Amino acid sequence: ILNVEQSPQSLHVQEGDSTNFTCSFPSSNFYALHWYRWETAKSPEALFVMTLNGDEKKKGRISATLNTKEGYSYLYIKGSQPEDSATYLCAFKGLGYDMRFGAGTRLTVKP
Amino acid sequence: GAVVSQHPSRVICKSGTSVKIECRSLDFQATTMFWYRQFPKKSLMLMATSNEGSKATYEQGVEKDKFLINHASLTLSTLTVTSAHPEDSSFYICSATIRGLGNQPQHFGDGTRLSIL
Numbered sequence: 001i002l003n004v005e006q007s008p009q010s011l012h013v014q015e016g017d018s019t020n021f022t023c024s025f026p027s028s029n030f031y032a033l034h035w036y037r038w039e040t041a042k043s044p045e046a047l048f049v050m051t052l053n054g055d056e057k058k059k060g061r062i063s064a065t066l067n068t069k070e071g072y073s074y075l076y077i078k079g080s081q082p083e084d085s086a087t088y089l090c091a092f093k094g095l096g097y098d099m100r101f102g103a104g105t106r107l108t109v110k111p
Numbered sequence: 112g113a114v115v116s117q118h119p120s121r122v123i124c125k126s127g128t129s130v131k132i133e134c135r136s137l138d139f140q141a142t143t144m145f146w147y148r149q150f151p152k153k154s155l156m157l158m159a160t161s162n163e164g165s166k167a168t169y170e171q172g173v174e175k176d177k178f179l180i181n182h183a184s185l186t187l188s189t190l191t192v193t194s195a196h197p198e199d200s201s202f203y204i205c206s207a208t209i210r211g212l213g214n215q216p217q218h219f220g221d222g223t224r225l226s227i228l
Binding site: 049 | 145147154204
């Protein structure tokens with residue numbers, strides 16, 4: 001059974017705070033790790049696809065790191081804004097396995 | 112960017128009705144499309160992988176006679192929930208990738224909220 005765990009389940013921060021959350025996945029048979037942002041009433045939007053151990057990707061104020069040997073990825077948001085409020089999903093793609101999504105971290109940024 | 116359109120966005124119907132959901136890739140050819148279901152407060156669960164011109168691959172526990180998937184063209188996949196019952200009420204969402212590779216981002220539709228009375 002492939003377990004993809006995300007923590008925390010939900011997070012409330014003030015505007016301007018920096019925050020981070022975690023995606024844990026199996027450390028064997030790794031192929032790719034995806035991050036998506038899912039805003040209410042919209043479809044999930046791809047943020048990053050990471051494939052190499054030690055990868056670090058950045059998109060504006062959002063960045064992500066990847067450790068395939070220990071099976072985790074962090075997503076960081078610097079200087080959170082209300083428009084960052086969304087559910088952040090990670091998805092693990094293993095060799096010989098279909099994509100498995102975590103349950104998501106619901107972020108609320110208060111003005 | 113790549114756009115996926117899913118229709119309808121919401122369906123309310125009586126038990127025993129069959130419901131068809133369409134997923135279209137609007138500006139790219141999707142050889143592979145994916146169908147997911149989301150239970151309340153749970154993650155997206157892959158139901159099946161749909162490949163253009165061939166039979167869909169269903170995940171363990173998903174009834175292929177219940178959830179009929181057709182992928183007749185490179186831009187359209189359909190999911191038909193046959194003889195739907197209240198336990199089929201859920202949020203269904205499709206996605207598509209260019210070339211269907213795991214190292215390419217998935218492009219999602221807006222989802223369909225299905226409510227069976």
